[in-house]
Amino acid sequence: MLFNSLPFLILFLITFFVYYLPFSFFKKGNTQLLILILASSIFYGYYRPSLLFLLVFSGAVNTITSYYVSYGSLKYRRLLAYTGVIVNLAVLAFFKYSPLIAGTFFDTHNGIGAFLITIPLPIGISFFTFEGISLVVDTYKGHKDDRFKNLVHESFITHIRNSFFFIVFFPHLVSGPILKAHDFIPQISNKKFKDIDWNYSFRLLVGGYFLKLVVADNLNDFTSYLIYPLFMQYSTLDLLSLLFGYSFQIFADFAGYSLIALGLASLLGYRLMQNFNFPYISTTFSEFWRRWHISLSTFLREYLYFSLGGNRKGKFRTYINLAITMILGGLWHGAAWSYAVWGTFHGLMLALERLFNDRFTVEIKKNSVAFYLKMLFIFLAVTLAWLLFRLPNFEEAVMYVKACFQNTGMVNNYISIFLISLYSLPVILYHLIYLKRRSSPAFLVKQEYLIYGAMIFLIITNSGTPGSFIYFQF
Amino acid sequence: MIRKSIILCLILFIIYELFLRVADIHWDTSQNDKAENVISAQDFIFNYPAKEISGDTVILGTSVSRKLVTDSLGKHFINLGFNAWSSYDGLELVKMSKKKPACLMIEMNYVKSQILQPEIVDNLKPISYYSGRLFKSLHLRNQPVGLIVGWGKNLMNDRIIALKEKKREDTALYQSNLRLNREIMNDTVPDSVLNARFVKLKSLIDGFKKENVGILFFEIPISKELENTASMLAVRRFFNAYFPKNEYQYIPRPAENDYVYSDGVHLSLGSALDYTLDLRKELNKLGAGSRID
Numbered sequence: 001m002l003f004n005s006l007p008f009l010i011l012f013l014i015t016f017f018v019y020y021l022p023f024s025f026f027k028k029g030n031t032q033l034l035i036l037i038l039a040s041s042i043f044y045g046y047y048r049p050s051l052l053f054l055l056v057f058s059g060a061v062n063t064i065t066s067y068y069v070s071y072g073s074l075k076y077r078r079l080l081a082y083t084g085v086i087v088n089l090a091v092l093a094f095f096k097y098s099p100l101i102a103g104t105f106f107d108t109h110n111g112i113g114a115f116l117i118t119i120p121l122p123i124g125i126s127f128f129t130f131e132g133i134s135l136v137v138d139t140y141k142g143h144k145d146d147r148f149k150n151l152v153h154e155s156f157i158t159h160i161r162n163s164f165f166f167i168v169f170f171p172h173l174v175s176g177p178i179l180k181a182h183d184f185i186p187q188i189s190n191k192k193f194k195d196i197d198w199n200y201s202f203r204l205l206v207g208g209y210f211l212k213l214v215v216a217d218n219l220n221d222f223t224s225y226l227i228y229p230l231f232m233q234y235s236t237l238d239l240l241s242l243l244f245g246y247s248f249q250i251f252a253d254f255a256g257y258s259l260i261a262l263g264l265a266s267l268l269g270y271r272l273m274q275n276f277n278f279p280y281i282s283t284t285f286s287e288f289w290r291r292w293h294i295s296l297s298t299f300l301r302e303y304l305y306f307s308l309g310g311n312r313k314g315k316f317r318t319y320i321n322l323a324i325t326m327i328l329g330g331l332w333h334g335a336a337w338s339y340a341v342w343g344t345f346h347g348l349m350l351a352l353e354r355l356f357n358d359r360f361t362v363e364i365k366k367n368s369v370a371f372y373l374k375m376l377f378i379f380l381a382v383t384l385a386w387l388l389f390r391l392p393n394f395e396e397a398v399m400y401v402k403a404c405f406q407n408t409g410m411v412n413n414y415i416s417i418f419l420i421s422l423y424s425l426p427v428i429l430y431h432l433i434y435l436k437r438r439s440s441p442a443f444l445v446k447q448e449y450l451i452y453g454a455m456i457f458l459i460i461t462n463s464g465t466p467g468s469f470i471y472f473q474f
Numbered sequence: 475m476i477r478k479s480i481i482l483c484l485i486l487f488i489i490y491e492l493f494l495r496v497a498d499i500h501w502d503t504s505q506n507d508k509a510e511n512v513i514s515a516q517d518f519i520f521n522y523p524a525k526e527i528s529g530d531t532v533i534l535g536t537s538v539s540r541k542l543v544t545d546s547l548g549k550h551f552i553n554l555g556f557n558a559w560s561s562y563d564g565l566e567l568v569k570m571s572k573k574k575p576a577c578l579m580i581e582m583n584y585v586k587s588q589i590l591q592p593e594i595v596d597n598l599k600p601i602s603y604y605s606g607r608l609f610k611s612l613h614l615r616n617q618p619v620g621l622i623v624g625w626g627k628n629l630m631n632d633r634i635i636a637l638k639e640k641k642r643e644d645t646a647l648y649q650s651n652l653r654l655n656r657e658i659m660n661d662t663v664p665d666s667v668l669n670a671r672f673v674k675l676k677s678l679i680d681g682f683k684k685e686n687v688g689i690l691f692f693e694i695p696i697s698k699e700l701e702n703t704a705s706m707l708a709v710r711r712f713f714n715a716y717f718p719k720n721e722y723q724y725i726p727r728p729a730e731n732d733y734v735y736s737d738g739v740h741l742s743l744g745s746a747l748d749y750t751l752d753l754r755k756e757l758n759k760l761g762a763g764s765r766i767d
Contacts, residue, residue, distance in 0.1 A: 006599075006601065198476060199475060199476065202475070202476045202479075206479070218505075218619075221505065221506045221508050221509065222506060224508075229654055232650070232654075233647065233650065233651060233654075410641075410644065410647060411637055411640050411641040411644065414637075415623065415627060415634075416506070418623070419505055419506075419619070419623060422619065422623075423619075448475060448479075449475050449478035449479045449482060450482065452475070452479035453478070453479040453480070453481070453482025453483045453486065454482070454483075454486070456479060456480070456483040457482075457483045457486040457487060457490075458618070460483070460487065460611075460612070461487070461490065461611050461612070461616070461617060461618055462617045462618050462619055465508055465509075465512070465593050466592070466593065466596075
């Protein structure tokens with residue numbers, strides 16, 4: 001189901017109503033969890049109920065593994081934890097990367113290649129398998145680190161309920177934020193209607209729906225033409241405006257989704273981690289990754305980069321670890337080599353940045369010209385790299401860049417350029433207001449209701465063609 | 475904050491709705507090709523009551539038909555030429571909206587088969603339909619940004635036409651488009667696929683025919699270089715097989731013409747008007763379109 005669809009609205013309203021009915025508090029909130037697990041199953045299996053089998057399989061593997069990692073024989077805990085992680089990765093590899101493996105190593109018309117290429121990609125698999133890994137690894141860490149203790153309840157039945165709820169909770173199920181067991185499981189408790197933070201939820205939901213429906217969907221009506229061979233007919237300025245439009249669209253689409261997810265979870269009494277923190281004001285690549293898709297970058301840092309040794313094994317290994325983490329992070333996004341190239345680009349930039357910082361000390365004052373130039377440079381580099389997301393076929397991405405240089409004499413479509421700029425403007429203002437508030441926290445606070453009122457008005461009257469979220473494909 | 479925001483939104487909505495009811499918005503408010511399609515479909519759903527269109531002719535086709543200067547055909551013509559879609563989508567829309575025009579003019583240039591797009595079907599679902607009937611501000615045609623941009627476009631109409639002409643005069647671009655279209659149109663669709671499309675098309679068309687809706691087929695001229703490409707020949711062959719000329723009425727293609735095209739497939743602004751007038755003459759000869767003004 002999509003957050004921007006009528007069936008979802010109906011499902012959410014019914015769930016919300018039943019969730020806070022007095023009978024839901026029986027059995028210390030157990031009924032509330034069961035209501036949410038049921039609603040999440042409907043949410044996930046609405047269009048293809050068969051997908052629920054995979055979700056149940058994944059949930060079962062992680063529930064059983066984490067339980068025995070916690071309470072099983074000491075001798076086998078490490079082995080069990082490894083097994084849990086490997087099974088999760090195998091499921092992800094089988095469903096997500098089979099077509100890539102088939103296309104790269106086999107004949108896709110015959111034999112195993114023909115079989116592998118037909119394997120469907122279940123929605124949200126990249127997200128819930130990572131959450132499963134988090135459950136198993138956090139449980140294992142619980143033996144050494146107090147922060148990870150008590151994630152697994154003594155009662156197996158209660159643990160089944162908690163871990164399934166952790167994995168299937170619908171606000172984060174198909175596109176994150178990627179939850180970590182140690183952040184979420186301790187929040188599981190009885191939730192009361194009077195505890196809802198309405199203002200917090202309202203801001204998130206209005207902001208999220210505005211970014212998705214008004215900004216991203218309208219931009220998508222233009223950037224959907226950024227396909228081969230159509231783009232060969234566009235002028236340089238048209239091509240650049242489409243690429244910048246896509247950069248703003250991907251932010252609005254994914255940040256919008258995350259805000260809606262946070263808002264919905266908050267209405268049900270749960271706080272999910274912030275997934276975006278104004279990434280386009282970043283002045284370094286490492287800052288960008290602290291602000292963009294935070295739940296993924298922190299996941300990769302905690303569960304992959306640290307496991308590889310992080311920065312504890314010398315400078316050279318640090319650079320290598322950064323590059324490996326980003327290449328795998330790139331491949332996590334999609335089964336195409338262009339995503340690996342995209343990850344490599346970011347990994348390389350992070351490594352070079354660290355190398356530079358290790359050797360030189362350059363101090364740039366905040367709000368100086370150099371500070372803003374750095375911000376612009378990072379934005380331009382990140383935007384150029386998004387091209388590989390829009391055109392995952394690497395040859396087409398190269399043709400696009402060539403066309404940018406070759407089509408200088410063509411007639412510009414000024415109306416389209418104007419509209420792309422107009423629909424990108426809210427994202428720019430969103431970042432500028434944040435920058436302004438860093439120095440004057442009260443900026444526009446009193447007038448907030450004007451902004452939110454206008455945003456709701458535009459959601460009603462000026463939404464783009466409804467479409468699914470870009471990150472659903474990952 | 476929540477209450478204030480909602481009240482403000484309500485005030486804005488009411489003011490905007492009232493403005494739309496008194497203002498004379500005659501300019502094109504579409505922001506892109508897809509929006510053009512949805513606006514045409516919404517106009518058909520919301521602005522043409524079933525009774526009023528019972529004497530009208532509806533043109534169903536692709537972006538090629540969309541270029542027709544429909545006003546020059548007469549008051550009682552409605553153009554449902556959809557960019558990137560085809561007459562199949564238009565037929566589905568007319569059927570689903572349960573409206574019965576006097577005549578359907580079906581473009582033969584392209585026959586694609588697809589599920590009618592959700593952004594159109596959604597307008598026929600009860601909640602969207604009744605809210606759309608009630609509030610003009612919910613129509614895509616009336617989006618605030620579209621209204622403002624359309625107003626600006628209207629003011630700069632001459633410059634926009636000049637730019638389009640300049641683009642058309644770019645021979646390198648024209649040749650590149652022509653080459654691309656030739657490649658696409660020489661890429662044949664298997665007969666089995668075309669069969670499936672035409673079975674669907676025939677069932678839709680015969681459904682209307684049974685209800686005494688007139689059916690007229692027409693092919694809009696395209697550049698000589700593309701006229702006999704594999705896909706055009708195949709589509710003509712299938713039309714002849716599924717809709718024999720002794721049972722269905724066809725509008726003859728203009729024999730000799732000097733129409734100009736923007737990409738080999740779409741008529742330029744001037745030629746679109748010329749062809750529309752030629753088409754009108756043919757319609758008059760056939761006595762088709764019961765109310766040609």
